[in-house]
Amino acid sequence: EPEVTQTPSHQVTQMGQEVILRCVPISNHLYFYWYRQILGQKVEFLVSFYNNEISEKSEIFDDQFSVERPDGSNFTLKIRSTKLEDSAMYFCASSEAGNREGNTEAFFGQGTRLTVV
């Protein structure tokens, strides 16, 4: 069964450093998403990406964050200068385009746990 894969599963970084979280969405999917879950809290939407541009972003997704699809398979989330409060689990997801009624859903990766020290 196709799946969304994320690497690394766990990353530790020093405050102020740049991090790049990587995701490989399902191959025929055209919408891509990043979500964040701070420990003990709910999963929050960060950003969606379609046709090589951001289609929607939340207020959390400030200038410190950026997303990119550098090639045909990867989808990355970059945090330019990490802060302690960026420590969280980051989930990537992808979904098909189109309107196949009843068959569209977002598929989530297993997440990358980012720890900022």
Added chain:
Amino acid sequence: AQSVTQLGSHVSVSEGALVLLRCNYSSSVPPYLFWYVQYPNQGLQLLLKYTSAATLVKGINGFEAEFKKSETSFHLTKPSAHMSDAAEYFCAVSRSGGYQKVTFGIGTKLQVIP
């Protein structure tokens, strides 16, 4: 805008007892509804989904949920709790179509007492 409300951040049941986790949704368009389970330090696993077909949806591990439009509810049930069901459960909503931005509830931690 879409949202879900999960009633009860913590629920405790005895092993073998009925599990009932409550979720109410708000959506201005016909929703898709989901239940996800998350075990400690792990990712999200889809338990079941409602996408406008049958209102009673069966999922993995013996869970099911019923979409009730009149009550704007999508409660999750399991007839008999097992120790392995102890986890956090998230109700979530999206809309139909390819763009599947998902809005999650705050989560309900299920404790199963032996």
